[in-house]
Amino acid sequence: MRIFVTGASGWIGSAVVPELIDAGHQVVGLARSDASAAALTAAGAEVVRGTVDDLDVLRDAAAASDGVIHLAFKHDIAFSGDFQGAAEADRRAVDALGTALVGTDRPFVIASGVAGLAPGRVSTEQDTATANGSPITIRAATAQAVLDLARQGVRSSVVRLSATCHGDGDNGFMATLVATARAKGVSGYVGDGANRWPAVHRLDAAHLFRLAVEKAPAGSVLH
Incomplete structure (x- = not known):
């Protein structure tokens, strides 16, 4: 498969790219800097230059792919006090990617998280975040929008990452x-x-993303 990966040079993405290539897939990675582009090239991936704000770039790259893994997120502004702005930018990017895949039955996998799920017990894939208007629930709404694409001919799935991805x-x-x-x-x-x-090793997370893009049924939530 030719798989378009956003956030391909990031903490999780830099593990997902070799996981995909080792499994025989062709990877096209989104790079917003020369350093990211060089890292992707060294890893054996093709490069598309742009950011998550370049919606036309995202649509074109998704349309030219056999599947998409969306890992990019504006952590820089999220961790400096504008999590809501980062979450809103993420929703725009997801909508652009999803639009390009409607009716294709191609896989679309995004990274989400378990934050916002009910505390005090084990959370399952059937749980959803409480809608309280917080930035966390904006991300939960984005994840639900991706799952809803299953009704529009997209093999969509959401990987809910643990709060800590270590390695x-x-x-x-x-x-x-x-x-x-x-x-x-x-x-x-x-x-x-x-x-x-909860915690997960980044290599285990990368393995799950590969399995999701290869096999996850439409509308799947994966912890």
Whole structure:
């Protein structure tokens, strides 16, 4: 398959690209900088220059593909205080990609998350985020819009990533906990252990994205 990947040089994308290529797929990656383009070329992918704001570029690349994996998100503005702006830009990008795939029965896989699901119990694929108008529920609405494309001839699916995607080179708290355990033989947690945080290794996440684009039935939610 010829698969268009947005966010292809990012933390998850840089694991998804070799996962796809090793499985025999042809990858076309969206790159917004020279450094990203060079990384994708080195990984064996083709490059389309642009950003998630270039809606015509997204539509054309999706139309020329056999499937799409959408991983890009404006983390830079999201983490600097404008999560809503990032979520709204993501919705516009998703709508552009989805429009190009309507009626094709081609796969369209997006990254979402488990944030906003009911706390205090195990969340399942049947759970949805509570609609409270927060930026998190804007992303949940975007995910639902992708699932709804299943009724318009798109083999759409949503991968809900754990709150932490860790791996080699990660500077987050999962890496800190693992490093502590390796150095000391044990690692701590806060309180009585009831505060639990889901995590997934980025290579396992990449494997799931490949399986989704290859096999997931239309309208699937995958944790």
